[in-house]
Amino acid sequence: MKKPLPNMRYKQLSMIKKLAILLLVVIALFVSVGTLLQTKLEQTQSILNDLTSNTLPAMINANQSAIKSNELLSALESLMSSNTPVERRIADVEVQKKLKETQEQANKVSYSQNELRLLNTIQEEMIDLNFFIDTKLDLADQITKKQNELSRLKSNADYAFQVNIGHTDLDKKQKTAWKIAYLEVITLAYTIEDTHRLNDLQELQRLIEQQLSNIELITEKLPPSLNKRLAPLNAAIRDLLSGEKGLLSSQERYIRISGRTRGRENFIQNLISDYNKVANQFSLNENQKLKTKMMALTNGMYTQETWFVFGFVLLAAMISLILALYSQVINRLSNLTKRIHNMTAAPILNQSSNDEIDELFQAFDQFSDTINKQNSLLETQSLTDSLTNIANRRAFDRRLAYELSNDRTIQADLSVVLIDVDFFKQYNDTYGHASGDDALQKIAMMLSHTVPNNNNLIARYGGEEFVVILPNKTMEEANTEANNIMNAIKLANIKHSQSSVSDRITISIGIATRTKGAITDTDTLMKKADIALYHSKAQGRNQASHINDIETDHS
Ligand SMILES: Nc1nc2c(ncn2[C@@H]2O[C@H](COP(=O)(O)OP(=O)(O)OP(=O)(O)O)[C@@H](O)[C@H]2O)c(=O)[nH]1
Known part of the structure; x- marks a missing residue:
């Protein structure tokens, strides 16, 4: 039975629809994947830009700032341990240099005003600290000189003891008592330098005073000639030890200034430590930021890779689909062509797709059928006598x-x-x-x-x-x-x-x-x-x- 010709418009639409839908799907998918990849690339680019122009410099600056504050701390320790004015001056130059570098570095980091004020305070406090250290060193120098003076007085005392004044045994006994008392004072005086607590110094001062009074009492009992000779020595040692600018007074001021210096040093040290902590925290934060951004970058790269592979698979699938469609069309057309060449009426298996090619097959079937019938008729006619x-x-x-x-x-x-x-x-x-x-x-x-x-x-x-x-x-x-x-x-x-x-x-x-x-x-x-x-x-x-x-x- 002859197969009816399909509805032309419906069939054409089916083929056009198929191709149009396939094309639209391909375009839509590629535009989507392309846009997505473009967006991901832009995000990666943006993260990279941010890393190179912001995060990395910020991290380097924060690290540098932390390093400078550490150097400043070291320089301060050198200053604190300086023993002479020259050492102090050299150490101070180094501290000032490091302080300046720290301030410059701080300006490159987004510290709050507190941290910047902290550095200014350190600079101001450094002026006082230098003064205290200078004073302390000066006092130490004075004490050393007075210690030397003590030695000289001891020699004078030895010499005065040698002088043969006083003939009685009592005189000699008194003279010996004076020397013993004098030497005891000097011995006590030698411990002044090693006394670093005010209480101990006051105790020592009491003992020295007591001993000085004792010497003076002994001296008063000596014959006038001897008294006259030893009294200046008594006055000298009293002056050297308990005078207004005496050793005890110097040591007391030294203890006081040492305490203030230590306090100022600790204060500055704490300020620098505080700053150092902030700098280190900043550095850590910047490092953390860098790590987070690097993670985002890596994740972005992985996502891009995934989308790239997905795009590639999609492309391969689409190409395979198009090739399959193309090969189906070509096969069917090739069948039709063979059939036309052979002009055979034998049916060729046609995978019906209800499209233009199917329509072409059916048209050809009808055409072929008609031609075969006509051929058959002509053949019969050509072999039959028309009259009989x-x-x-x-x-x-x-x-x-x-x-x-x-x-x-x-x-x-x-x-x-x-x-x-x-x-x-x-x-x-x-x-x-x-x-x-x-x-x-x-x-x-x-x-x-x-x-x-x-x-x-x-x-x-x-x-x-x-x-x-x-x-x-x-x-x-x-x-x-x-x-x-x-x-x-x-x-x-x-x-x-x-x-x-x-x-x-x-x-x-x-x-x-x-x-x-x-x-x-x-x-x-x-x-x-x-x-x-x-x-x-x-x-x-x-x-x-x-x-x-x-x-x-x-x-
Ligand atoms: N009506 C008619 N006559 C035909 C046809 N074909 C041949 N003829 C005639 O057949 C006759 C044959 O004549 P001849 O060849 O002389 O033979 P004959 O008259 O049959 O004599 P013999 O064969 O000797 O008996 C001719 O007159 C032709 O015109 C035809 O299709 N229709």
């Missing part, structure tokens, strides 16, 4: 050539029966050409009815001549068939008043047989049949002759 509607000369030639050349048919006898209407010219002349045609049609019909249909072929050989091919028929069988034909024409009883042999139409027949296994061609066989026919004519018409009989007679 039996096989024509062409069909006869083709069939006989086939029968004579076929390996199978060659294994049996084959006979041809050539038939010619007697005095047909006269028939035409008598009854008219149309009647002649009618007669020919009647003769053809009689032949068809007489000769069995199986394998035999009845054809119009030309004009008023007919021919019958009798495959598998021996000479005798052919002769029998010829007689049957003659009887049939006789029975047809077609009136022919001008025939010399009968008042009815008669026929003459020539028969030829190709015996089994013999090789012959159509011309040779038909020539023999023609000779036999001529023989029948010559012998008076209205008879059948077999070529073999004629040849036998002649021989």
Whole structure:
């Protein structure tokens, strides 16, 4: 059954829709993935820019700031441990230098005002600290000098003790007591320098005072000459030890200034430590920020990589899909092309997709069907005689050539029966050409009815001549068939008043047989049949002759 042609608009739309949807999906997916990748790249770029222009410099500056504050702390410790004014000055230059560097570095870091004020305070406090250290060193120098003075007084005392003044034992005893007391004072005085607590110093001062009074009491009891000699020594040691600018007073001031210096040092040290902590915290924060941004950057890179792989897989899938579609279209078109080339009516498996190609297939099927029918009709027409509607000369030639050349048919006898209407010219002349045609049609019909249909072929050989091919028929069988034909024409009883042999139409027949296994061609066989026919004519018409009989007679 003919398949109806599909609805054109619907089918075209289906194909266009398919392609359009595929194209739209491809474009949409690529735009999406592209935009996403672009966004991710921009984000990465932005993080990188931020890293290089902000985070990294901030982190470096914070680190540098922390380092500078550490250096400042070290320089302060050097200053604190300086023992001479020269050392103090050198250390101070270093502290000032580090302080300046720390301040410069601090300006590069986004510290709060507190931290900047902290540095200013340190600078101000440094002025006082330097003064305290200078004072302390100066006092230390004075104490050293007074210690030296003590040694000199001790020598003077030794010398005065040697002088031979005082003759009595009592005098000598008193003099010895004075020396012992004097030496004890000096011994006590030597411990002043090592006394660093005010309480201890006050205790020491009390002892020294006590001892000084004791010396003075001893001295008063000495003879005037001796008293006169030793009294200046007593005054000198009192002055050196407990005078307004004496050793005890210097040591006391030294202890006090040392305490203040230490306090100021600690204060400054704490300020710098505070600043140092802030700087270190800033540095840590900046490091943390860097770490976080690096993590974001790495994650961004991973995401980009994932999207890139996804995009690539998508691209491959899309290309595969397009290729599959393309190959399907090409295959189907290729099938159609083969079919057109072969012009075969055999159906080719068509994967129905209800699209334009399917439509093309169906159109081609109809076209092919029509062409095949027309060809079949033309073929039939080209092999049929239009007047008698039996096989024509062409069909006869083709069939006989086939029968004579076929390996199978060659294994049996084959006979041809050539038939010619007697005095047909006269028939035409008598009854008219149309009647002649009618007669020919009647003769053809009689032949068809007489000769069995199986394998035999009845054809119009030309004009008023007919021919019958009798495959598998021996000479005798052919002769029998010829007689049957003659009887049939006789029975047809077609009136022919001008025939010399009968008042009815008669026929003459020539028969030829190709015996089994013999090789012959159509011309040779038909020539023999023609000779036999001529023989029948010559012998008076209205008879059948077999070529073999004629040849036998002649021989
Ligand atoms: N009506 C008609 N006549 C035809 C047709 N074909 C051939 N003829 C006629 O057949 C006649 C054949 O005449 P001839 O060849 O002389 O043979 P004949 O008159 O039959 O005489 P013999 O064969 O000797 O008996 C011619 O007059 C042709 O015009 C046809 O298709 N229709």
